[in-house]
Every structure is written in structure tokens, then in C-alpha cells.
Amino acid sequence: MGALSIRNVKKSYGDTHILKGIDLEIDKGQFLILVGPSGCGKSTLLNMIAGLDDISSGEIAIADRVVNKLSPKDRDIAMVFQSYALYPNMSVKKNIAFGLEIRKVPKAEQEEIIARVAKTLQIEHLLDRKPSQLSGGQRQRVAMGRALARNPTLFLFDEPLSNLDAKLRVEMRTEIKLLHQRLGTTIVYVTHDQIEAMTLGDRIAVMKDGEVKQFGSPQEIYDTPANLYVAGFIGSPAMNFIPVQLGEEGGHAVVVLDNGSTPQSVRLGPISEAQRAFVGKQVILGVRPEQLTDPESAHSDRTNLQSLQATVAITEPTGPDTLVTVTLNGVKTVARCHPRAAGHPGQAVTLVLDPTKALLFDPASEKRLA
Amino acid sequence: MAELAYHQTTGAKVARYVIYAVLIAMVLFYLAPLFVMLSTSFKSLDEIRTGNLLSLPSSISFDAWRAAWSSACTGIECGGMAPYFSNSLKMMIPAVLISTLVGAFNGYILSMWRFKGSDTFFLLLLIGTFLPFQVIILPMAQVLGMLEIEDSTTRLILVHVIYGLQFTTLFFRNYYVTVPGELVSAARIDGAGFFRIFFKILLPISIPTIMVCLIWQTTQIWNDFLFGVIFSSGDGQPITVALNNLVNTSTGVKQYNVDMAAAIIAALPTLIVYAIGGKYFVRGLTAGAVKG
Incomplete structure (x- = not known):
């Protein structure tokens, strides 16, 4: 039993089958990558793990607890979005504190958490600013800070780097990896970028048309791709x-x-x-x-x-x-x-x-x- | 751009002056009625009778304004515009606030919490924006009769809220579809519920759209005559109806100066709202049209 188990999960809208039976399992502390072209269902799967989307059939368990019927807030997860989704009307500090306030975390403890998170991500000097006054990379950090403050069992990242320019993307990629090594958290990370998939993941699920084409370690996927699709998708220049x-x-x-x-x-x-x-x-x-x-x-x-x-x-x-x-x-x-x-x-x-x-x-x- | 300006040809300069001349002429043309109203309202009746329509008053007199406000006769009542002004305020403020808030709420649901058939629902609401006033008078009268609401102000509030909702819903919905849905997702993961997301996150970032709705609804409701004349009665009438009665009261000499002063009093609130909120209006209408 692992930190995240996905068992025969399906999603359909009428006759359109978005996900056709997904089975994945990862252990605590692992970094799972869902990679595939747009429309392959990877973001839908992530939203279903988060509880933002309903599951048509199958089962999702986080830390051995089936969460199918739980609302997002009760799943003990945190999520970083592609557009960062920072609350524009609140300062950085308020953004990080928002979830804590709802959870009725005592004020003193909130301050402590904010200070710790800000230190970890080096955003202490930004705490009083509004999101509109931040650069792309800084927004990204704040979005991660908001997730870190929750201290959840599972982190979900939805293409978090695709809005950044190429140089910053490489920097932040390293930083996410470093953060993962340091905190030992379990992460599910969605990307369409096979390089991000290779560099970040412990386990990669290559998806296409609502199916997992191969699930394995980066090296396995690179050296022994299961099929032509995976072989051609991973690696640049292509095989x-x-x-x-x-x-x-x-x-x-x-x-x-x-x-x-x-x-x-x-x-x-x-x-x-x-x-x-x-x-x-x-x-x-x-x-x-x-x-x-x-x-x-x-x-x-x-x-x-x-x-x-x-x-x-x-x-x-x-x-x-x-x-x-x-x-x-x-x-x-x-x-x-x-x-x-x-x-x-x-x-x-x-x-x-x-x-x-x-x-x-x-x-x-x-x-x-x- | 600046460099181009330096190298303008004579032809371009002439063209520019022509454009200015035309614009100024148009401005004067449009401002002329206001000028006539203002200058007439400060004249005495004698001066109006003998003088020129466009001439300035020889001496400023506020008598007409005083009369219009507190003693002019509207039909059989002779209390001026003051009580009707207050009627209009009592009707407009709740109607504007309620329709704006409910519109914001509708827009929030129609953009962030789509349900089966929500697009059809929105389409039907949209059709409402094309319905002319006249079409709904009869059914509205029947509904008001069934509801047995006696008070003119309450009746008008209800009518204006209902008629205004499709517009405010449209404004808010069109603004909220430009707000990334991830914002709501993030808030849900943070544990915020339906109402908290609305009041803590979406409403605070909707100031431009709120301004649009306030201005739009204020103008619509304050200036409305048709609903006012049909659904209100006696001393519950709004100012537009009172103005009509004042101008049409035909005993004795026609007091043009009082009429003009009363008309300006009736128009003043919308003028003020535009002067204060005009820039928000333009900004809000174009919000979301351009990124940033």
C-alpha cells in the first residue's frame, strides 16, 4: 500500500471516454510524473486526485484512505497550478495564510508557518506585496509556498513551469527537485515536457488517449520503452x-x-x-x-x-x-x-x-x- | 510616434485642424440644450418672454430653482420636486444594490459552477436584455397584482431588480469567465466554500464590474419613466413622473425657468454618477477584453 493508489480509474462524459482505466501506485516520498501530449487526460487525472473532478468509476486512495467521496479540502493535499492561481486581492502573506485561516490554525502558529515557508522559498521580502507586483518566478514560489504551508500528505503540481521562460524554467526545475529531496514529500506532477519528466521523476507514467502507455522509472522508460509511442515521445532528438x-x-x-x-x-x-x-x-x-x-x-x-x-x-x-x-x-x-x-x-x-x-x-x- | 509628428506634411496638419473643428462643432451642438436649460433656469419669466433663447441671463436668480425644489405644482400637489426626489432615491438605492449583488451572484454561478443547462439558462437571460419595456408591462402588472404589493416604492424596486438582473448578470458573467477557474480550484483546495470564495476572492476583484453595474443600473432606474408612471401612484411616484406632471400642469403662465430647473434637478444624480464613475465605466466595460 502506498502514498497514492489509483485503481482502474475511469472518466467519461457521455460517450466520450477521457480516462480508460488507470492503474498507478507510488510509495511515500516518490515523485510521480504524469506526462503526455495535451488531451491525453493527465490533467483530468490530477484534478480527480485533487477532488476537483468526479470519478466515473474506480478508486483513488491517498495514504491508504479511499478519497473518492471526500471534498478537496478533506483529502490532505495541496496543489500548485499552471496559472499559479494566487488570489489577486490578497498580499503574499494573506495568500499563504488563507488556507490556514479556514482551517482555524491559531494566529501564532500561522505566523510561525508563514515565516518557515517564506524562509524555505526565500520570499520573506515579498510577503507584503500583491501578486500583481511579482515576477513570474516569484509568483511560482508563492504558489509553492501556499502549498507548503499546508504540509499535506500529497503535493499536486499541474504544469507549474510552463508559464515561465526557458531559463527560469530550468532554474525552478532544479529548485523543485531540491525541495523534494529536502522535504521528502510525495509529489504528483503533470507536464507535457519530456525533459521535465526525465529530470524530475522517480516514476513516470507516459499517457496517451486516456491510457497509461508505460509506467516505470525514467531510465526504464528511456532504455526499454514498451512501445513505439513511448519510445518516440521520450528523448530529444527523438529515437x-x-x-x-x-x-x-x-x-x-x-x-x-x-x-x-x-x-x-x-x-x-x-x-x-x-x-x-x-x-x-x-x-x-x-x-x-x-x-x-x-x-x-x-x-x-x-x-x-x-x-x-x-x-x-x-x-x-x-x-x-x-x-x-x-x-x-x-x-x-x-x-x-x-x-x-x-x-x-x-x-x-x-x-x-x-x-x-x-x-x-x-x-x-x-x-x-x- | 513622436518622430512621425515632427515630419507631418502640411496636408496632414490641415486635416488635423479640420478634425478638431468638426469635433468642437459637435461638442457645441450637443452642449447647446444644456446651456439653454441652465441659462433659462436662472432667468426671470419676463426675461424669458422678451429675450433671446441663447442669451445669458442679465442677473442670476435662484427663484426658479427654489420653486422647482419645494413649491412648484405637480398636478394638485404643490410641494415641488423634493418629495419625489426622495421617492426616487428610496427606490433607486435598494434596487441598484440588490440587482448588482444578485447579478454578481448569478454571474459567479454561471461561470464558475456550471450546471447542466447553465448555458441555456444564460441564453434565456440574454434574451431578456433584448426585451423592450413595453412587452413586460402587462404580465408585470398581473404579477404585482397577484403579489398584492401596495406600496409604490416596493413595487418599483421589485420591477427594477427583475428588469435589471439580466444586465447585471451579463456584466458579471462576462467578467468572471475571464477569471481563471484555477482560482476557484485553488480556493476549494484551501478549504473555502461556495460563499467564502465569492465574498473573499471574486467580489473583491470585481470592483470595475461593480462600478459598471452601479452606473448602469443607477442611470436606468433613475431615468425610468414608463415603469414609474404605470406601477406607482400618487405621492409614491418617482421624480421622472413628477417632472412630467410639473411640466404638463397647465394653469396660468408656463414657467419655463421652473421647468428647466426641475429638469436639471431630475437629471443631476445621473450626471454626478457619470462624472465620478465614468472612467470606471469604460475601464469595466473593457475589462477582460485586453489581457493585463
Whole structure:
């Protein structure tokens, strides 16, 4: 039993099914990320955890207490909103105190809590200001302060950083992570940004069309995505999907990659049972850009790296690396190379592929062939 | 912009002066009746009879104003406008306050606590804003009869509250839809209930809209003649009806100066309200139209 359990939760409006049976469970102190494109139901799910939205069926339990019928104020939660939702007519101090006053916390204790929260978030000098006199980052802090003052079992964050500019977003991201480490609180965090998801989460639920496509740790989701959708959603630049015909050779999966002039056979890892069923059929090879690189940048300790020839179509320098686009089996494929080894358009380059990291997907079911 | 102004061509300058000239002419045209009213009200009857309509009074006399306020005859009563002025106040203040508060409440529910059919409900209310006064007179008279309300002021308060509600609801609803719903969500999580959210959070940020409603309703109710003449009687009549009676009382000489003074007295409250609250009115009407 965990800090938050979501069991077969569904939400429909008439015939429109927003959530189609969600099952999630996290332990105390964990940082859960709900990530997905807009309209995937992640915010609806968060609102249902908060009690702002009704559940059509299923069960939500916070700290082992089923809260389906409880009103938001009785769920022992606090929430930070995308628009911050600070009360415009109240000073920062009043904003933080509002919930405490309603809860009839004694005045002296209120002062104490406000002072502690303000110190934690370094907003002591802002306490007498109105929200309209604050910058975006400061409003964000106040919104978090209001949540912290409650000292709840569960924190809910609804895209809290998406109204900030890029630089501030990275700063606040680190700060939220730091706060989580320091306070050890349980957090549910909704975002559409896969980088935020990767950097912040202990557990990530990748959602699409009202379903959880995969639920796991960031590294699991990154290294072994359950399906094409998760594989393509997480990671930037996105994973390359190359259609190939699967073969088998000496217990290893083998695929042929054609650079336009020469077909080259590439030996992947040991073939699994699931993969063997697809021998001779079309599958999709998933390769992350950093696993396709120039020989120099490749990890020298890796044995059986597979090398292949390709012609550079475009180079995009990012600074530390240069993204090199080549064509393999007729699709544009991005390789992440050292700037020195990137070559220029039209030039032939040698790339090496890490066979242990390459993934295979069933094109019909879109599931990974484990 | 400033740089552009320096390099204006002669043609542009001429055009600008023409625009000013036209604007000034319009201002004079619109202010002329007020000027005539004011100057006439300070003249003596003799001067009105012999003099020019547009000329200034030769000497300022407040006799007409005194008469209009306390001794002019409206029909058979000869107590001036004073009692009717107070009637109008007694009717207007509660009617304005009630319709504004209830409108705010309606707007709050229609924007933040949508219920099944709330949009249809709002649409029906909207239709109410297009209904002319005349259409509702008969049904209103029947309802008032059924309710057996005798007192003129109470009857008029009820009528004006009901007729004004669709406007105040519209104003508040349109303002509250621009307020992020997350504000209400945040307050609910903080533990605030339906009424606390309304009184502690939404109402305090609605000052511009409250001003719009106060001005709108004050003007509507104070200036109303039709409801006043139909649903009130005798000494309970509002000032607009009394003014009509005063001007139409045809015994002896027509006292234009008194008529004018009485008309200005009747118009004064709305003028004052506009002078004080005009800037809020514009600000409130455009609130939410532009972000910020």
C-alpha cells in the first residue's frame, strides 16, 4: 500500500471516454510524473486526485484512505497550478495564510508557518506585496509556498513551469527537485515536457488517449520503452525508427541497413523468443541518436560495435555534439557525432551502432519485441 | 510616434485642424440644450418672454430653482420636486444594490459552477436584455397584482431588480469567465466554500464590474419613466413622473425657468454618477477584453 493508489480509474462524459482505466501506485516520498501530449487526460487525472473532478468509476486512495467521496479540502493535499492561481486581492502573506485561516490554525502558529515557508522559498521580502507586483518566478514560489504551508500528505503540481521562460524554467526545475529531496514529500506532477519528466521523476507514467502507455522509472522508460509511442515521445532528438527485415545468424538478430547504394548487414544482440517469431518479417528498428555515432566517440570498452557507411545529408551542430542526418533504408536517421567527425553534406562517413541498445518493435501492435 | 509628428506634411496638419473643428462643432451642438436649460433656469419669466433663447441671463436668480425644489405644482400637489426626489432615491438605492449583488451572484454561478443547462439558462437571460419595456408591462402588472404589493416604492424596486438582473448578470458573467477557474480550484483546495470564495476572492476583484453595474443600473432606474408612471401612484411616484406632471400642469403662465430647473434637478444624480464613475465605466466595460 502506498502514498497514492489509483485503481482502474475511469472518466467519461457521455460517450466520450477521457480516462480508460488507470492503474498507478507510488510509495511515500516518490515523485510521480504524469506526462503526455495535451488531451491525453493527465490533467483530468490530477484534478480527480485533487477532488476537483468526479470519478466515473474506480478508486483513488491517498495514504491508504479511499478519497473518492471526500471534498478537496478533506483529502490532505495541496496543489500548485499552471496559472499559479494566487488570489489577486490578497498580499503574499494573506495568500499563504488563507488556507490556514479556514482551517482555524491559531494566529501564532500561522505566523510561525508563514515565516518557515517564506524562509524555505526565500520570499520573506515579498510577503507584503500583491501578486500583481511579482515576477513570474516569484509568483511560482508563492504558489509553492501556499502549498507548503499546508504540509499535506500529497503535493499536486499541474504544469507549474510552463508559464515561465526557458531559463527560469530550468532554474525552478532544479529548485523543485531540491525541495523534494529536502522535504521528502510525495509529489504528483503533470507536464507535457519530456525533459521535465526525465529530470524530475522517480516514476513516470507516459499517457496517451486516456491510457497509461508505460509506467516505470525514467531510465526504464528511456532504455526499454514498451512501445513505439513511448519510445518516440521520450528523448530529444527523438529515437530513429528504421523499417528493417529481421534475420537470425548464430543466435543473434540481424538486420540489413541500406544507405542508398550498399546494403550492409548489422548484427544486433542475442535474439529473444519474441523476436524469433518475427524472423523473415518486417520489424521496426529503434535506435537513439546517441547510440549511432562516429567511431571515435563510441565507448571504446564496448565490443562488437557494428560499423556502417552512410552519406551525410544535413549536419546540425548543437555545440557539444553535431547531429548528422543520414538516410538508412529510405528514412532519415539522426546520428549524434563529435563535431570533428561530423563531416559535411555529401560526404561519406563511418558510423558505429551499439547493438546491445538497439530495440525492435512489432509494426502492427507497436509493442517492443523484448 | 513622436518622430512621425515632427515630419507631418502640411496636408496632414490641415486635416488635423479640420478634425478638431468638426469635433468642437459637435461638442457645441450637443452642449447647446444644456446651456439653454441652465441659462433659462436662472432667468426671470419676463426675461424669458422678451429675450433671446441663447442669451445669458442679465442677473442670476435662484427663484426658479427654489420653486422647482419645494413649491412648484405637480398636478394638485404643490410641494415641488423634493418629495419625489426622495421617492426616487428610496427606490433607486435598494434596487441598484440588490440587482448588482444578485447579478454578481448569478454571474459567479454561471461561470464558475456550471450546471447542466447553465448555458441555456444564460441564453434565456440574454434574451431578456433584448426585451423592450413595453412587452413586460402587462404580465408585470398581473404579477404585482397577484403579489398584492401596495406600496409604490416596493413595487418599483421589485420591477427594477427583475428588469435589471439580466444586465447585471451579463456584466458579471462576462467578467468572471475571464477569471481563471484555477482560482476557484485553488480556493476549494484551501478549504473555502461556495460563499467564502465569492465574498473573499471574486467580489473583491470585481470592483470595475461593480462600478459598471452601479452606473448602469443607477442611470436606468433613475431615468425610468414608463415603469414609474404605470406601477406607482400618487405621492409614491418617482421624480421622472413628477417632472412630467410639473411640466404638463397647465394653469396660468408656463414657467419655463421652473421647468428647466426641475429638469436639471431630475437629471443631476445621473450626471454626478457619470462624472465620478465614468472612467470606471469604460475601464469595466473593457475589462477582460485586453489581457493585463
